[in-house]
Amino acid sequence: MALIALDADGVLLDYHAAYRDAWSRAFGSLPCLRDPHAYWPIDRWDVERLFGPRLAHFRSYFNEEFWSSIPPCDGAVEACHRLRAAGYDLVCVSAIEDQFLAARTKNIQDCGFPVDRVYATHGAAGSISPKARTLAKLSPVAFVDDYLPYMRGLPADIHAALVVREPNGSPNTGDELRIVHSQHKDLDAFSTWWLANI
Structure with missing residues (x-):
């Protein structure tokens, strides 16, 4: 899948x-x-x-x-279940310290997300996203993030979907938006759009 x-x-x-x-x-x-x-x-x-x-x-x-106790975003659990029902496997790629990977995994499982695995990446976003190496190995069809600098250096065949949420002070602006393929207000909106257009 x-x-x-x-x-x-x-x-x-x-x-x-x-x-x-x-x-x-x-x-x-x-x-x-x-x-x-x-x-x-x-x-x-x-x-x-x-x-x-x-x-x-x-x-x-x-x-x-x-x-291990962060609540889910509105509509996110349901959005993931729609993607899973459509035949997609889901993983989480998170910029979190290794020591908290188990807690993050438990949190996601406890919220009811149908996510198969959680990956931890390190470092701040420089010229290349700290998530780029993991994503290149996983080779997903799409990657959804809410932080534009984490889209830097992704393989061109990964659909980069940016969640453009609250605008004040947002890093999700400027010419660098050209590196993303689509923009959505949240994961629910991405899921609806993806399943209708891909």
């Missing part, structure tokens, strides 16, 4: 909601919404910029519990 590769945060999983919950656990207050159109959670929620010991304290909450 043909393979489709999917990013996790922002495509399968609602990282915004998880960030807010982590802040609540770290500091004892649930932050209010500041900008519903912000791409980055630090801009979306009414939170302070952290430095030094307070930043280290907050980061300590991005642990096994965090990476």
